Amino acid sequence: MSFLKVKDLQVEFRVDKKMIKPIEGVSFQMQKGEVLGMVGETGSGKSLTAHAIVGLSTLAGGVIGGSIKFEGQDLLSLSEKEMQSIRGAQIAFIPQNPMTSLDPVYRVGDQIIEALRQHVKISKREAKLQVIEVMARLNIPNPERVFHQYPHQLSGGLKQRIVIAIGVCTNPKLLVADEPTTALDVTVQAQIIRLFKEMTVERGISLFLITHDLGVIAQVCDKVAVMYAGNMVEFGSIEALFKNPRHPYTKALLDCIPTIGMAKGSLSAIYGSVPSSGVYPSGCRYHPRCPYADEQCRKTMPPLLEVEVENWVACYKYYGKK
Amino acid sequence: MWTYIIRRTLLLIPIFLIISVVVFSLIHMVPGDPIDSLLGPGSIASDRVELTKLYGLDKSLPVQYVVWMKNILNGDMGQSIIEKQPVLDMILYNTPFTLRLGLASLVISFVLGIFLGVISAAAKNTFIDYISMIIALLGVTVPAFWLGLILMLIFSVMLGWFPVSGSGSFQALVLPAITVGLGGAGLIARITRVSMLEMFNKDFVLLLYAKGLSKPAMIVKHIFRNALMPVITIIGLRLGWIMGGAVTIEIVFSRPGIGNMLLSALYRRDYPVVQASLLVLTMAVIIGAFIADILYAYADPRVRDLYK
Amino acid sequence: MGVIGTVLILCLVFVAIFAPLLEPYSYQSQNIEIMNSPPSLTHLLGTDDFGRDVFSRVIRGARISFVVGVLSVLISVVIGVIVGSIAGFYGGVVDIILTTIADLTWSMPAILIALLIVAVTGAGLESVVLAIGLSYWAQYARLIRGQILSLKSAVFIEATRSLGASDFVLLFKHLIPNSLSPVIVAATIGIGNAIVLEATLGFLGMGAQPPTPSWGAMMSNGTAYLFIAPWMIIFPGLAMMITVLGFNLFGDALIDVMDIKNKDSI
Numbered sequence: 001m002s003f004l005k006v007k008d009l010q011v012e013f014r015v016d017k018k019m020i021k022p023i024e025g026v027s028f029q030m031q032k033g034e035v036l037g038m039v040g041e042t043g044s045g046k047s048l049t050a051h052a053i054v055g056l057s058t059l060a061g062g063v064i065g066g067s068i069k070f071e072g073q074d075l076l077s078l079s080e081k082e083m084q085s086i087r088g089a090q091i092a093f094i095p096q097n098p099m100t101s102l103d104p105v106y107r108v109g110d111q112i113i114e115a116l117r118q119h120v121k122i123s124k125r126e127a128k129l130q131v132i133e134v135m136a137r138l139n140i141p142n143p144e145r146v147f148h149q150y151p152h153q154l155s156g157g158l159k160q161r162i163v164i165a166i167g168v169c170t171n172p173k174l175l176v177a178d179e180p181t182t183a184l185d186v187t188v189q190a191q192i193i194r195l196f197k198e199m200t201v202e203r204g205i206s207l208f209l210i211t212h213d214l215g216v217i218a219q220v221c222d223k224v225a226v227m228y229a230g231n232m233v234e235f236g237s238i239e240a241l242f243k244n245p246r247h248p249y250t251k252a253l254l255d256c257i258p259t260i261g262m263a264k265g266s267l268s269a270i271y272g273s274v275p276s277s278g279v280y281p282s283g284c285r286y287h288p289r290c291p292y293a294d295e296q297c298r299k300t301m302p303p304l305l306e307v308e309v310e311n312w313v314a315c316y317k318y319y320g321k322k
Numbered sequence: 323m324w325t326y327i328i329r330r331t332l333l334l335i336p337i338f339l340i341i342s343v344v345v346f347s348l349i350h351m352v353p354g355d356p357i358d359s360l361l362g363p364g365s366i367a368s369d370r371v372e373l374t375k376l377y378g379l380d381k382s383l384p385v386q387y388v389v390w391m392k393n394i395l396n397g398d399m400g401q402s403i404i405e406k407q408p409v410l411d412m413i414l415y416n417t418p419f420t421l422r423l424g425l426a427s428l429v430i431s432f433v434l435g436i437f438l439g440v441i442s443a444a445a446k447n448t449f450i451d452y453i454s455m456i457i458a459l460l461g462v463t464v465p466a467f468w469l470g471l472i473l474m475l476i477f478s479v480m481l482g483w484f485p486v487s488g489s490g491s492f493q494a495l496v497l498p499a500i501t502v503g504l505g506g507a508g509l510i511a512r513i514t515r516v517s518m519l520e521m522f523n524k525d526f527v528l529l530l531y532a533k534g535l536s537k538p539a540m541i542v543k544h545i546f547r548n549a550l551m552p553v554i555t556i557i558g559l560r561l562g563w564i565m566g567g568a569v570t571i572e573i574v575f576s577r578p579g580i581g582n583m584l585l586s587a588l589y590r591r592d593y594p595v596v597q598a599s600l601l602v603l604t605m606a607v608i609i610g611a612f613i614a615d616i617l618y619a620y621a622d623p624r625v626r627d628l629y630k
Numbered sequence: 631m632g633v634i635g636t637v638l639i640l641c642l643v644f645v646a647i648f649a650p651l652l653e654p655y656s657y658q659s660q661n662i663e664i665m666n667s668p669p670s671l672t673h674l675l676g677t678d679d680f681g682r683d684v685f686s687r688v689i690r691g692a693r694i695s696f697v698v699g700v701l702s703v704l705i706s707v708v709i710g711v712i713v714g715s716i717a718g719f720y721g722g723v724v725d726i727i728l729t730t731i732a733d734l735t736w737s738m739p740a741i742l743i744a745l746l747i748v749a750v751t752g753a754g755l756e757s758v759v760l761a762i763g764l765s766y767w768a769q770y771a772r773l774i775r776g777q778i779l780s781l782k783s784a785v786f787i788e789a790t791r792s793l794g795a796s797d798f799v800l801l802f803k804h805l806i807p808n809s810l811s812p813v814i815v816a817a818t819i820g821i822g823n824a825i826v827l828e829a830t831l832g833f834l835g836m837g838a839q840p841p842t843p844s845w846g847a848m849m850s851n852g853t854a855y856l857f858i859a860p861w862m863i864i865f866p867g868l869a870m871m872i873t874v875l876g877f878n879l880f881g882d883a884l885i886d887v888m889d890i891k892n893k894d895s896i
Contacts, residue, residue, distance in 0.1 A: 056531055081536075088534030095532065100525035103544050104624060105551075114543075115533040150623040166533065337734065351750045463874040465826045467833050468849060468867035475860050559737055566739025570830055574853075585834060588749050600746070604738060611737050 002029040003206055004053075004174060008066035011048055011057050023048050025314070026066075026232045027304055028225045032173075035200055035207040037217040037238075039253070040227030041274050046210045047096065049227070050178045053208065054093040055083040070174070089119035092167035094177040098160035098184070102151040108162045109135075109147030115166045134169045135161075138195060157188035161195075168199060175199070176208045181216065193219055214257055218242065223310075226250050229275050229285040232304070236311030246313040248290045284315070292317055323626060327616055337608055342394075345600045346387050349593055390597070400594035404587070409598045412583060417602070420579035423498055423568050424606075430503025431510055431564055436553070438507065439514025443549075444541050446519065454511065461508020466567035470501040470574040487576040498568075498575045506564035513556050517549040524548070551622050558614020562607040569603070632883025638876025645689055646696040653686035669861055676861035678851065684861060687843040688869050694844045695873065698759055698828045699821040705763025706824075707817050710770025711806060717771070718778030719801055729775065736768035740827055748836045755838045758831055762824045769820070770813055777809030815884045822877035829870055845870050 009026040012019050023045035030036040040046050051057045052064055055075060068075045070091065075083070087093070095101050102111060112131045113124065122130070128147070135143035138161045151159060160180065167175055177196070181189040197220050200207050211217060217224055217238070224241045226234040226249065234247040245251045252270045272289040275281060284302055287293040296316050304312045305319060374380050381389070393400060399409035435458075442454035477497060478486045485494050521527070522545060530540045557564075569581030576582075580599050587595035619625045662680070669676040675684040717728035735743065744761040751757035781787060782805070790804055825845075831837035832846020833853075840847055845866040852862030 054532060056528065059531060084534045084536055086534070088532060093529075093532035095525065095528045097525050101529045103526045103530070103548065105547055105622060106544075114535075118534050150627075152624045152627065163529065166529065340734070345746075348746050348750060459875065459878055460871075463822060463826075463878055464871050465829055465867065465874075467830055468863070468870070471849070471853065471856060471863050472867070475856060475863075479857055559733075562737045562739040562742075566741045569739065569741055570834065573834060585745075588745065589835070596749075600742070603742060607737055607739065608734075 002069070003032040003034070003071060004208070005029040005069040006049075006053070006066070007069075009049065009052060009068065010065040011052055012063040012065070013061060021230070023052075023230045025301070025304070026225075026227070027312070028223075028232065028235045030206060030208070030223060032206055033200065033204050034222045035196075035209060035220050036223045036225065037221035038208070038210045038225045038227060039212060039214060039217055041212060043229075043274060043276060044227040045230040046212075046227050047178050050093070050176050050208065050210055054087055054091055054176055055080075056093070085119070088115055088172075089170050090172055091174045091176060092170065092172040094163055094167050094175065094180050096178045096182070098163045098180070099156055101163050102159060104151055106150075107148055108151055108154065108159075112162065112165050112169055116169045119170050131165070131169060134165050138165055138168075139191070140165070156184050157191065160184060160188070160192055164192075164195065168203070168205065171203070172205065174206045174208065176210075178210045179212070180209070181211070181213070189216075196220055214253065226253070229280055231285055231301070231314065233286065233315070234313045235304070236308070236313075240308065240311050246307060246311075246318065247286075247315050248292055248317070249286050252289075323619070326619060330612060330615060334608065334612060338605060341604050341608070342391060342601060343387070345597055345604070346390065347383070349597050349600075350383055350386075352591065352593075394598075394601075399598040402587075402592055402595045404590050404592045405595070409594050412595065413580070413598055413602055416578055416580050416583045416599075419577055420568060420572070420581060422495060423502065423571070423577065423579060424565055426495055426499035427502035427506060427568065428564065430499055431506025432557075434503065434507035435510025436514050438511035439553075440518060440541070440546060442511070443515045443518030443522075443545075444537075455515070458508040458511035458515075461504045461506075462512070463508075464504070466501055466505050467570045467574050469504065470498065470571050473497050473501055474575070494575075494577070498571045498577060501574075502564065502567040502571050505567050509560060509563065510553065510557060514549060514553050517552045518545055521545045521549045551618060554614055554618045554621065558611040558618070561610040561614065565603075565607060565610075631879050632886070635876050635879030635881075635883055638872060639880055642692055642696055642873050642876060646693040653689050654683060656686065668859070675865045676859065678848070678859070678862050679855055684848075684865055687848060688845070688866055690843040691845040691848060691866060692869065692873070694755070694838065694842065695825045695828060695870065698755065698762070698844075699825040699877075702759045702762035702824045702828075703766070703817050703820045705760065706766040706820065707770050707813060709763070709767035710772075711774050711813065713767065714771035714774030715778055715801055715806055715809075718775035719782070719797070719805065725775075728771070732768040732771040732775075735765075736772060740765040740823075741830055744827055744831055745834070745836060748831060753836050753839055755842065755844070758828055758837050761831070762827050765827065766820060766824065769816060773812050773816055774806070774809050777812060778805050781805055781808055811888050815881055815888065818884060819878055819881035822874035822881075825870060825877075826874055829866075 006029065007027050010021060010024040012021050026045070026049055028036065038046050038049065048057060051060070052062070053068055053075070057064055058080070064076055075086070078086070102108060109128065109131060112134070113127045116127050116131060132143045132147055135146065140146055140158065140161050146154065146158065154162065164180070180196070181192050184192060193216055196207060196209070199205050209216070209221065221238050224236065224238055225232055226247065228249050234241065234245070234250050241250065242254070245254055252268070255268045256270065270289060275285065281288055283299050284290070284293070284297045287297040290297065302314045302316045302319070304314045306312050307318050390400070397410065399413065401407070402409055402412060405412065438454040438458055442451040445451050474486060474497060477483045484497050485491070487494070527540070527545070530544055568579070569584070572579040572582040573585060580603055584596060584599040584603065587599065675688060678684055678687070713728050713732060717725040743765040747761035747764055748757055751760060787800065787804060790800060828837055828844065829846030829849065832844050833850040835850060838844035838847045840851060848866045849863045852859070855862055
């Protein structure tokens with residue numbers, strides 16, 4: 001049994017009386033203690049996938065298809081009330097923007113306590129001790145002082161640590177983090193990434209990490225899922241992906257990373273632009289930008305194919321080889 | 323925080339001066355001579371000269387203003403030309419009635435307005451939302467004096483639950499306070515709803531959901547608390563709007579009060595009384611806005627820090 | 631809701647224009663024999679203390695209310711746009727002074743300002759229009775100032791300025807026309823408020839004078855007969871309520887049409 005198994009996930013939203021399907025055909029699984037990274041450009045459906053796992057898409061009016069199994073339990077069959085007892089307790093979520101994710105009128109310590117006491121029955125004093133301990137473990141300097149401060153008095157890096165503290169204070173089994181480093185300075189980014197790495201190793205928390213930064217993926221992930229225009233195009237181990245990228249989009253993505261010693265002017269960019277949801281092209285959504293595209297790619301969407309154990313790719317190039 | 327309060331208090335002084343100049347000069351642009359109404363037909367010229375001197379009306383306007391201001395600061399608001407008694411006494415007698423009506427209607431505005439605003443935002447686009455917003459819209463659109471007359475017709479004349487007019491008892495306060503309060507409640511309900519709905523779209527709401535909070539818990543503890551900030555500011559600014567209803571309502575229910583006093587003085591061109599009651603009413607509005615400002619700064623940690 | 635508002639406003643305009651044709655009786659014909667008679671088939675809304683037909687007078691009052699509402703809002707908007715655009719465009723001390731005056735005016739009860747002005751100019755419809763116009767300008771000044779401030783740094787304004795446009799051209803050809811949409815919404819709702827203020831002044835005896843059939847004057851006259859002929863107050867008030875409701879609903883609908891920021895986006 002996989003720890004988290006997502007199968008054929010799709011989310012539909014009604015926009016101006018029309019249904020749009022911003023994500024479709026997302027399948028992956030992760031084992032306990034693993035770090036799974038999800039990469040893709042803005043608007044590729046990464047955040048929506050995360051929201052679907054935590055059960056936030058339904059609150060926003062989305063209709064979800066497929067299945068999400070967490071430790072064998074189908075999360076999509078749970079009521080909102082049952083989901084509330086899992087959200088924040090077993091599955092924690094770290095939203096995209098730490099700068100604006102805290103309630104401006106409450107002290108940050110009280111906001112962490114709120115998350116803890118929502119799921120664990122302990123006294124306020126006990127909770128405060130635990131929270132300060134969590135804060136200290138997240139390398140927050142002078143946690144007793146920070147506990148009593150308001151969000152606007154803290155730096156971006158500290159705010160992000162507070163948001164992480166809110167996520168991990170209940171000792172969740174799975175942490176879903178949506179671009180946790182994007183809004184931060186580069187130096188702070190590195191610290192936060194190290195923090196995530198420590199947490200997964202020391203506390204055995206499984207991490208579902210969303211980022212558009214392949215460097216971050218290379219540093220902390222065991223597995224990677226690549227998203228393109230609402231579809232998952234490739235999923236596999238980190239070694240396979242970096243050494244032997246199979247999907248043309250993944251290849252192009254890796255070619256966009258500059259390396260030292262590279263000849264000047266040889267950095268490539270992907271031709272064309274990402275289509276937005278609602279106006280996706282027919283067939284494989286990458287075909288207008290793909291150098292290998294043929295007639296079949298234009299007509300039908302390639303399903304995911306297991307080309308190697310636990311390594312999947314959605315591209316017709318590999319169908320003939322099997 | 324204290325420096326902020328002191329600074330804001332000091333700012334009241336120039337505002338007071340501006341208002342006093344405006345009130346003073348406007349009153350002196352009013353056509354008609356109060357001495358005429360005082361003397362009546364068939365008076366002699368020497369009486370006129372004497373009376374004009376007595377009330378200081380023979381001096382130039384700036385001089386009159388300075389004298390008036392100096393007297394006010396000494397607690398002397400002059401003598402009513404018609405009533406023949408110190409204006410200050412009249413103000414002191416009438417203020418408690420207006421204050422009672424004002425506070426009672428403010429409480430009704432707040433409680434009813436915030437209740438309607440919160441439940442309609444929480445139940446957005448449902449039957450409850452529509453009903454609350456229709457009530458709020460009626461509160462804003464129904465003219466206060468008409469509502470007062472209709473309430474009087476139903477509850478005093480037809481049902482006999484409340485007295486038609488008067489000021490002594492608590493019963494006499496109920497209808498006027500409801501009349502003024504409904505208008506304010508409509509305004510506050512509409513602002514609260516918009517402010518609440520705006521808060522629902524804030525980023526921090528996502529994290530609250532992620533904590534596993536239920537929607538009611540989130541609304542009570544976070545959304546409402548944040549939505550209240552802009553509501554406080556706007557209420558401070560619109561306090562005059564709410565209180566404006568009180569002036570006419572005093573006439574409708576023939577209650578004593580500053581509004582009633584102002585209007586009867588206006589009809590009879592009793593300058594000193596008009597000036598003093600206008601000054602008191604406008605300063606009450608300004609001070610109300612000032613209190614709202616302080617409350618706002620106290621309630622929002624970001625603003626509080628701004629003035630540390 | 632917006633549709634209801636539009637229909638109500640169109641009805642008002644229709645009644646205001648064709649008032650003389652719609653009145654079953656002359657609004658001023660008196661008949662002492664039938665004074666204070668309750669609503670009946672011959673006099674749908676009853677008669678007043680002079681035996682005049684209340685229905686005819688309510689219809690005639692619609693014309694007065696509509697004209698007063700539109701004219702006074704025009705005055706407010708013109709003053710507000712001038713003050714607000716100067717404050718927003720020039721900034722600095724000018725802005726501080728004008729904004730302080732506008733804020734002070736805005737925080738005052740409109741009825742107080744209007745009463746004072748009517749006291750100076752004397753009662754009557756013209757001075758009522760002026761008084762209401764002078765009571766409500768601050769709201770528009772605040773609105774337009776905010777709009778101009780946010781537009782001032784917009785790219786197209788910078789571009790126009792760099793092409794050598796004068797302040798006058800910038801302000802009147804570019805900034806003000808691009809700032810007007812919230813003012814239009816506010817003015818729509820403002821017509822409703824102006825109608826109420828006119829009636830309130832009339833009720834206090836400071837508005838249109840008898841025998842002018844303004845809704846406010848009719849109700850003021852009716853207070854003396856509240857217990858014996860309540861229809862003299864109920865019907866003009868209802869007419870006014872429906873009118874004001876129409877302007878508010880229409881204004882609210884305009885807000886929704888012109889504003890796109892309130893869409894859900896999780």
